[in-house]
Amino acid sequence: MVKGGTKRKPEMKKITNKASRATTFSKRRDGLYSKAAQLCVLSDAQIAILATPSSSSNSNASFFSFGHSSVESVVSAYLAGQRLPPVSSSRFWWDDDKLANSKNPEELMEAMESMKVLMSHLKGLEDQTLSTVDQSPDLDEWSEMELTQLLQDCDDVPPPPPLVSNTDKEEEDQTVSDNNNNNSVSSLPAAAEKSLEEVTMDLDFDTIFEGLLSYDDEDLFWSDDLLFM
Amino acid sequence: MVKGGTKRKPEMKKITNKASRATTFSKRRDGLYSKAAQLCVLSDAQIAILATPSSSSNSNASFFSFGHSSVESVVSAYLAGQRLPPVSSSRFWWDDDKLANSKNPEELMEAMESMKVLMSHLKGLEDQTLSTVDQSPDLDEWSEMELTQLLQDCDDVPPPPPLVSNTDKEEEDQTVSDNNNNNSVSSLPAAAEKSLEEVTMDLDFDTIFEGLLSYDDEDLFWSDDLLFM
DNA sequence: AGCTATCAATAAGC
């Protein structure tokens, strides 16, 4: 039969079939990242994209960053996003209303400490991997090293339970520090059980590269700002 | 003559002509936001995009958010991004290396305070505008109210100068608290001099809507999660 | 800002 040609203008509403929805999300997200990468190269811009699939999906949230952004700022934002309960209305715990309204200095200090610890670990992570990154663009190699440390660090960083509001509508919501919760859309401990290749996939660095490299090689341009990747 | 038809496959490298680069950035950014909005509707996903044009451009950074994200988390992230010097390698001041390595409790507390003030003001902003938002989808109306407060708040929030690293290569870099610095890519005080419509443009809420509404009306679907906008 | 010829993204089917 014809392999294409049956394509019709899709209705702009939520795709009911779960498998189709996941496929569409994956395809279109790749397209979105590719577009963003092109825009960055053409216009010398900085772009960051955070994409979280619907909670009924099995895939994890992925983060995309391009331009001048450093690796650790990407990972930092990614990590920070991971610390949320699946259906929280605020994307980062420091956006939480309780924290915004808090008059308790200790609570604020605790939040700041959590952030400091997170950043310190990310900084150490950077120092540890910098030499490998600079000499080779081999993603799998340094991603493995980075992620090993990343996942290790994650267990060491105390999450700030009093700062994360309990979501009103999620009955099965457990504590943030529950490391064995596989139902979480994108908990790091769950991710640790996957192969490192899969985790790298979730970070979508390879998707970014595929998108860029799919362009004709002779047309491809690497600016200094992109070389750190 | 023919109006189209001269299009050729563009080289994937930085566009040298400044005007063309700005045009391309604007067009492709709109396309990117439109794609993101479609992906959100089709796949029930949450997407956030932060796009900063090249520093030689006159246009401001814009932020895009869709899905479950609340308005204030969008504005919060937008505001936070604005507080950076133009060519800083870290996107948010709390990602700064100095802060990450700091052993000074006062410095950390100061950072936390800045963040708290920022969030408190954004919370108050939300309370003030909530009634207007709920009853009407008229963007210009509540955006004007919100932005008036937003710009007011901005002057009240003390920036954290010791926490922002001095960029190595920017000689003309001034202090962050210099409210009259028009060379800043996207300083809020500079934005305040524009009409409120233009500022709203920078926030790109209307672009988002245009993108969605350009679809055939009968095919358009509004989920509950989108109604808050 | 608007137009249209090209070219890229992708929905449906293997």
Place this chain on the structure above:
DNA sequence: GCTTATTGATAGCT
């Protein structure tokens, strides 16, 4: 995952 007809995005022009 791979393929291809179709739809959508957009470069160059005005």
